Amino acid sequence: MKIVFDCRYVRADGRHDGISRYSAGIVAALGRLHEVTMLVSDERQLALLPDLPWVRTSAPTSPLEPLVALRVNRLGPDIVFSPMQTMGSFGRRYRLVLTLHDLIYYRHRTPPAQFAWWLRLLWRVYHLAWWPQRVLLDRADAVVTVSETTKSLMTEHRLTRRPVTVVYNAADATGTVSTAPRPRPEQGVLVYMGAFIAYKNVEALVRAAARLPGYELHLMSRIAPADRRRLEALAPDARLVFHDGVSDEEYDAVLRRATAIVTASLDEGFGIPVIEGMRVGTPAVISDIPIFREIGGEAAVYFDPTDDASIVDAVRSLETPGEWERRSALSLEQADRFSWDRSAEVLLELLRDVHNSGQRAGA
Structure with a gap:
């Protein structure tokens, strides 16, 4: 079974x-289980990818994307x-699994800022x-x-007739993985990793931090100067x-001395920072949402992410x-x-099942 993994969404x-x-x-873990060829669109992507065979083709944001399968067929x-x-599939001669x-x-229909204007317009229309x-x-x-949360929503909205398999997200391993609880940190440190x-x-976290005088709120991600001024003025x-x-090393070091990883998100696709905190023994204090x-x-x-007092009480409970x-x-x-290894095992089993069903159908 020859597997091609579309790695064109890796940042360059x-x-x-x-x-x-x-x-x-996923591709790194899958590559340890089975031979894989990576599909990239920019050689700079290889800096974030494992040492596996790769082939370059057009970018997924290219106008040629609907025809990319014609080039992939050659592999x-x-x-x-x-x-x-969104991977193009016109004329494909292979089995295909999409995510x-x-x-x-x-x-929340605001498209990714890095997209070209025409792609942002299509993005908005697409999600109407x-x-x-x-x-x-x-x-x-x-x-x-x-x-499973997204799978249930897909079922609710009847988004596909195809079988749906959950291949969980995971957190990268940085530093030494904790295997035993550690003592409670003496200093109150709350960590937020995510966009603004x-x-x-x-804003809810910032307001709650003002009511937690014994705590620092560490905001880890890059932030625009205007957003920083706004949050500082808020509380x-x-x-x-x-x-x-x-x-990654600096982030890991702060997580390991933190009281909690926190997020007041009103909606999420998964929440990798929650796993990143928990995997080093740092409790998560988070919004009560299904995911x-x-x-x-x-x-x-x-x-309750709409109630600042609820955030304060949750932190104080620790x-x-x-x-x-x-x-x-x-x-x-x-x-x-x-874990990526466990997720890759689930994915490989799925790919084998899809491949085998295709062979039976062609027999």
């Missing part, structure tokens, strides 16, 4: 986003996996109705998604630490004697459910 600037990290994590694949649902990560953009998604997904032989866009609801009494982007219940399980502390240590131990157990 050396810094992962969600789709990029998912692509790199002679038996099956192609794409971590997105739908979440339905966030149906509720469900039928374009159905057309894209039904071109595949099977569909992958990253959570409306549905992330970072002058809050102890905010702006890192404006960090290396976080799925990935946080019994380990996380949940709050001050109860023994509670932080209990949550830390549960976090390690919960995070162990999510």
Whole structure:
């Protein structure tokens, strides 16, 4: 079985986003289980990818994308996996598995800023109705998604007639993986990793931080100067630490001395930072939304993201004697459910099933 993995969504600037990290994590683990050829559109993407055979083709944002299968055919694949649902398939002579990560953009229609203007326009139009998604997904032989939460939403909205398999997202391993609970940190450190866009609801965390005088809120991601000024003005009494982007090593170091990883997001596709915190024994204090219940399980502390007092109470609950240590131990157990190796095993089984069914159909 010859597998081609579409790695064209990996960032070329050396810094992962969600789709990029998912692509790199899965293909690296899959490559340890089976021979894989990576499809890239920019050789700079290789800096974030494993040392596996690769072929270059057009970018997924190219106007030629609907015809990309004609070029992929030349590689002679038996099956192609794409971590997105938009990979062109016209004229394909191979089995195809596509991925739908979440339905966030149906509720929050602002497209990714890095897209060209015409692509942002198409993005908005595309998310005005469900039928374009159905057309894209039904071109595949099977569909992958990253959570049971999204799978249930896909069923609710009847987005595909194809079988849907959950291949979980996971967190990259940085530093030494914790195997035992650690003592509660003496200093109150809350860590937020994520964007500063409306549905992330970072403002609620900042307001809550102003009511937690014994805590610092560390904002790890790159931030525009205007957003920083706005957050600082929102709660002058809050102890905010702006890192404006960090290396994986710096991020790991802050997580390991943190009281909690926090997010007040109103909506999410998965929530990798939650797993990143839990896998080093740092409890998660997070919004009470379905996807976080799925990935946080019994380990996380949940709050109402529309109520600042609820956030404060959730953080303070970790001050109860023994509670932080209990949550830390549960976090390690919960995070162990999510790994690239385990996800790659699920994906490989799916690819084999799809490949075998295609052979039977052609027999």
